[in-house]
Amino acid sequence: MLQSEREKMMTMQEHQKAYVQRASFMRSGATVFLGHLDLMTCFERACRRAELPILYSQGYNPRPMMVFALPLGVGIETTCDYLDVSLDRPYDADSFVKELNAFLPSGLQIIRSIAIPEPKDSIMSIVTTASYRFEAKGIRKAMTEAMEKETLIVTKMAKGKEKQTDIRPLLLSLSQASDGDPDAVDFYASAGSERNVRPDLILNSLSLYCGMDREVAENTRVIRTGLFAREYPRIVPIHEVEVRPL
Amino acid sequence: MKNYPVPLSKSDLMSVESPARYVGGEFNAVIKEDMMEELEKTGKTSYVRFAFCFPDIYEIGMSNLALQILYHVLNESDFVACERAFSPWLDMDKILRERNIALYSQETKTPLCDFDILGFTLGYEMCYTNVLQMLDLGKIPLLAKDRGEDDPVICCGGPCAYNIEPMADFFDIAMMGEGEEMILELCKKIREYKLSKSTSHPMSRQELLLACDAIEGIYVPSLYEVFYSKSTCSGKDGSEGKDPSGACVKPVSDGVKKTIKKRIIKDLDNCTYPTAPVVSNLRVVHDRSYLEVFRGCIRGCRFCQAGFIYRPVREKSVEVLCEQGRLLEKNTGYDEMGLLSLATSDYTRFPELAENLLSTFEGHHTSLSLPSLRLDSFSLDLMEKVQSTRKSGLTFAPEAGTQRLRDVINKNIREEDIFSALRLAFLGGWNTVKLYFMLGLPTETDEDVLGIADLAARIEKLYYDIGRETGQRMRRLEITVSTSLFIPKPFTPFQWEPQNSKEELIRKQRLLKDHIKSRNIRYAWHDFDSSVWEVVLARGDRRLAPVLLEGYKSGLFYDAWDDHFKFREWVEILERHGLTIEDFSREFSEEETLPWDHISVGVNKKFLLSERHKAHEEKTTPSCREHCSGCGAATWGVGECFAKGGES
CATH class of the missing domain: 3.30.70 (Alpha-Beta Plaits)
Structure with missing residues (x-):
């Protein structure tokens, strides 16, 4: 398949319905010294290890659809920050918390999550x-x-x-x-x-x-x-x- | 996992670049909690505490497969607790010195001096001074002879360990070859030594070293006396001082082995492999998981050290690889997996492996990275599948500009292959090509240098010819020509060859630069000075230890970083010690004893010599798969060549 055809195919994919988990999390210990981009990567990888059915953005370089409420600067701990994770199917919030927590590096922990409809306004x-x-x-x-x-x-x-x-x-x-x-x-x-x-x-x-x-x-x-x-x-x-x- | 706090204030941590390098806490990192409890209660443990040390920054070290393999092997055992340590960057180096805080391990933040053993992996010569930095910051005496009963045992392994002579005074032990089995045998000795301390017959450090010498593959430099002919040397024929600069290495006592033979793993399928490697929280240099496909290389390019030291060729089975690949993806969460070997497409069942992994990754947004795909077995179809979302550039390494010189170096790529592969690639829409060459190869003439410019120009012509033929509107072509400088390395057919002088290399580089005229072709070159210094370290001997020590003490380290490498200062120090660059970059005579002749990598010197002679006759040698050339590696009794009846 030629590159141009592939590009066309990817943009033509219809918008998939997202099932959003709005999760609050804490961070302490070693992960406190991560910058925001590295922190996002940590969550992405944990979701992949947990084999959660995350949705990916479309286009050239698909990224897991994950939105943080506010960047967390290097050196700042948190007891209650938030992120929205888009899944491709309805998911039980408690299972989501339990499964993700099993795969996060120590210092990061999901406190709770609620399943919400796709929000009109971004969490940010x-x-x-x-x-x-x-x-x-x-x-x-x-x-x-x-x-x-x-x-x-x-x-x-x-x-x-x-x-x-x-x-x-x-x-x-x-x-x-x-x-x-x-x-x-x-x-x-x-x-x-x-x-x-x-x-x-x-x-x-x-x-x-x-x-x-x-x-x-x-x-x-x-x-x-x-x-x-x-x-x-x-x-x-x-x-x-x-x-x-x- | 318990968090062991860093022995630094928050403001100190926050003042350095990437503080996350220094805090640990990574997923899949191992802490043996029972050991930590024991230590807390009694101050002692029967575990062998091993610090795996990487003499460069965290981001580079965490991309290293040897680290992941041995970390896994050691922690899988029930009597070793392995932790990691890296070279701190200059900002952190300064803080540790100012605060008088010892360099500590990632996992439990234990000062390096409190470990039983430190293992350094030496992947490139330019990291040697960082070994000294880590020892110094870890509060460990730099010279092996100054270390006492309570100091850790300092060892090393990796490709540079095969000629460890320049660093011999700093290491207690060097491990030759693949470490999976040897490192546990070594740790068993360390354990005996450690446990004997609380008995009525404590082992001395000297007894420990002698016991380690009995392990195959282990080299204890202090058990050997070295003479270089400038003082007195007995040549092979027993004549004193005949040899102008040759070396002579002899065991100090009868019980010590004369030759140290490298170790290999005979059955890779049944050898433990890290399918749950430590995943950095910080994004690192190669942010992907690694699946090692096979060891060794069938090709025998005459400049390539890896091509000889890793022989014989041993493959893992597709079944084992697919299972390891599945686990790696699941256990790391990386969205990219790299297949690792010296020439991926030489894997016998490569198409089957690639198809299988791709179907495992289906729908996961995981991509497969295929470094070192060879041009002559290049498969455009596979590249299409592999790079399902991104189309990166094509990378080829013809290494030399003319067929004559490619025959000399035994790089068995023909120009027809390059052009037929590129034709397909250009038709498929690729428009970025990277070409790698070496300058200063043995027998190189100006014609060979100009051949590089000519090859690039003809590739450019091919691209636009295709556009004309097909009537397609072509995007702008980008060709990058990169040249590095030839460095003669031990255990290659070119180990005797001289390196071109710096002036000559500069002249050749200018010549090439002046002949690259197209705007579509970019020329990138490698720094000379570091290549010149690399030869000194690669072919060096024990006379370099005081040089390295003085350099380090005057603040020279991080030599692998161009911005920090100070060539002029190194040359001054070298000359103060009565040595010159020429002592190491000269042509070595075929009669002299080489500083590394007491090490055996399986491939014998006779074979290397015959390969050298064939190079000068412009004759090629077939790959191990076509025909056994009798290099000596079949004596292991395993590997592809052996299975085919090689050297019977």
Whole structure:
């Protein structure tokens, strides 16, 4: 078969119906140091090992259809991030969790999954807010100070250029750590495709403006504890957005 | 699997490129938890703790099949716990030194000095200095003679181990040949040694080394005395110092074996193979699983070390390969599988194997990668099937520009074959061709060099002629001509040949460059300096140990990385030690004793010599499948040549 004929055949394939598993996952340990692309590859390979009936994108270079709600930066742990996995058939959510977990590298774990109809809005587009937990000596004082500032100007790299940006408006609210640890805080921050703040920029601002030692800031343990849709403060956890089960 | 934390702060890890290289936690990695519990409780274990060391970065090491095979073999046994370690990149190297933290294993983050044995795989000479880096960072004395009873035993294997002389002072043990059986025999000795320490008759390190010498295939460099003629050397005829620069290697005592014969696995079908290899979390150089199809090569290209050291040819059966392929795909999740051998299409039942694997992968979006497909048995039909989604370029390695020179090197490709294969490929829509050649081959003339440009130009003409014949509108043709430089390697018919001088190589490269005129043809060349240094290491001897040591101590390592390789500094150090490049790039005399003559790879020196003479007469040698040429490898009593009654 000639290449041109093959190309034609592939684009002519009709759109296959997708059965989506919306799964939440955690990561800790060694996998914390993976970049987002490597993390995606880890999930893809685990799905393949588990022989789950994943759907592939069409075209020249088919990829497994898997969408993450928000990229997870290097060095960030999570107790509740999300991904949508498209399967070619209806699948029991509990089996999906159990089967995938058996094949994930240690440190990655699916917490739960729900079967949802093919979402109209991509999971990426509905994220507005993230909750984080920071752990470090003196973090409560520094973060409290940060919340009292009018502006927090930091430098970030965008398309190879340095850019000044004010991240203060992206910090939404701060609270004591849920477990009462004096060296930890919980907070909400803007997240998603429209307004997003990376945790390392927040830590950077703490050492710049809030008297936090640079090395302590860099060694702060960062855990993403949740992702939410809708406008703050009327936010809803991602897994409650598409509640209509299949 | 329990996570053993890295002995570094988060900010240190985050400050380096790809921190995931240094944290472990990969799928299919093995941690013997019972051993870890025992260690925690008593501080001791009866397990032999083995660190498999790869002297280059993680991404390269994790693409290495030897690592996966031996890791699997060792961990499958009930008395060895094997972990992995890699060369840290310069950023991490700096941090480990500054913080005084020992280089640690991936699995349990144990400092290398706490292992019983370290095994380095040496795939290329330019990684030698990284062995020193790993030992140094692992807090292990660099020189074998400085290591004591509590230090790990340092060993190596792989193609470079066959002439380990330049590194002989740094290794306690070198393993010759295929390691699957030998490495366990070695570990048994290490276990005896280790257990004897808590008895009333503890074995000494020296006793251990002598015991290891009794294992076939194992070479203990410290049990041999070496003379090079510049001091005093007894030539083969017993005459003192007659030989101007030849070597002489002798056992220090009677009990030590005179010749070290490489080991092979006789029955590959029944040899354990890693069907659940460690899968990197990080995307690595060759991000695919590997199915090893056969060992050895029937061809005998005279420049190719692999073609001789891996003899005799032993194939796995299609049945075993299909089952291993199925398991590999399932256990790794890779979307690509590479068939591995020296010349894939020489596998006797290749079409059957390929069809079978392709049907196993049906609907899985798994592709088959077929490196080293030979041009003369090229099957366009198969390429079509294999590359079901992507059409990558065609790669051919004629190695030389004229038929005369191809006969000299015994690369049995005829131009008719190249052109008939390309005709089919161009008709099928291919428009990217890569051509690999070598410059500086023995007997090479300017006519041969220009033959490369001419061949590329005629391929270009063929492409557009086809367009004219068929009336098809052709896409732009892309031809890449790559030249590497000939490096004479031990255990090949060209082991005596000189390497062209750098000036001569530069002249030839310019000549070729000036004669490639088409915009469709791109010329890519290889760096000279590293090829010159590679000859020094490949044909070197024990006089190089102080050179390597001084180079490393002055900060020279990662020589395999062009950006970090400092040729001028190396030459200065070499000359300070009274040696020159010429000592190693010169023509070696056929009478002199070569530094590696005490090693036997099965293929004997007489055969190599006759092949050398045939090369100079421009005579070819048929493949092992056509006719046994009596190289000596049939003495193993196995392999394709033996089955056909070779050397009877």
